[in-house]
Amino acid sequence: MSIQHHYRATIKWTGNKGTGTDNYRSYERSHQIIVENKSDILGSSDPAFRGDKTKHNPEDLLVSALSSCHMLWHLHLCSEAGVIVLDYIDNATGIMIETSNGGGHFSEVTLNPIVTVKEQCMVDKANELHKKANELCFIANSVNFPVRHNPTTKL
Numbered sequence: 001m002s003i004q005h006h007y008r009a010t011i012k013w014t015g016n017k018g019t020g021t022d023n024y025r026s027y028e029r030s031h032q033i034i035v036e037n038k039s040d041i042l043g044s045s046d047p048a049f050r051g052d053k054t055k056h057n058p059e060d061l062l063v064s065a066l067s068s069c070h071m072l073w074h075l076h077l078c079s080e081a082g083v084i085v086l087d088y089i090d091n092a093t094g095i096m097i098e099t100s101n102g103g104g105h106f107s108e109v110t111l112n113p114i115v116t117v118k119e120q121c122m123v124d125k126a127n128e129l130h131k132k133a134n135e136l137c138f139i140a141n142s143v144n145f146p147v148r149h150n151p152t153t154k155l
Contacts, residue, residue, distance in 0.1 A: 010034040011043075030055065059096055059106075065139045066109050066147055067092040073133035074113070074126075083126045084118035110148040117153055126153045 015028030029045035030052060045051030046059055067090045078085050094109040117126050130151045134140055140147045 008036070015044075025050070028052070059094065062106065062143075063092050063094040063109055066094075066137070066143070067111055067113075069137040069139040070111055070130075070133050070147075070149075071113065073136045074115070074129055077129040077132055077136075078117075078126060081125055081129065083122040083129070085115055085126070086118055087114075087116035089114050106143070106145045108146045108148060109143075110150060112150045113152070115151060115153045117155065120155060123153045123155075127151055 010033075012032045012034060013030070014032055015030040017027055019026050021027050029050060031043045033041040033043050033056075041061075042055045043061075044053075044055035044057055046057045047053040051057055071088055071090060075085055075088065090111055090113040092109060092111050095107045096104050097107050098104040113130070115126055117123060130149050134147060134149060137147075
């Protein structure tokens, strides 16, 4: 029996400057991402697509979702395996390719987690658990491009 989880988000466009979308340059790409009982996220498109560089864009959020999901699974697996993680930071990167029709797709995302563990004897196990975290990550299992990993584990 599979268990279903349901998620809701409201995306509200806030970029009408008075004339709606009467032409490509007349409106902002600004929007709010609203999830009940959580802080709103201010979004826009990437600056390459006339977006506000100070706001999150969908591409940033996709890379962030992959990184966050992987981190949460890795911490869970380390906890179960007796690996004590003291710090975790990931400088994740993604490559999106624009296509000739104006669309595009991600070709890959690379996670670069730097994990600090309590003892030297935990380093190998912590590194090994990245593979399992990738196999279990809900988001990584939902994308059609490779999610690569370049982990560093230190004391």
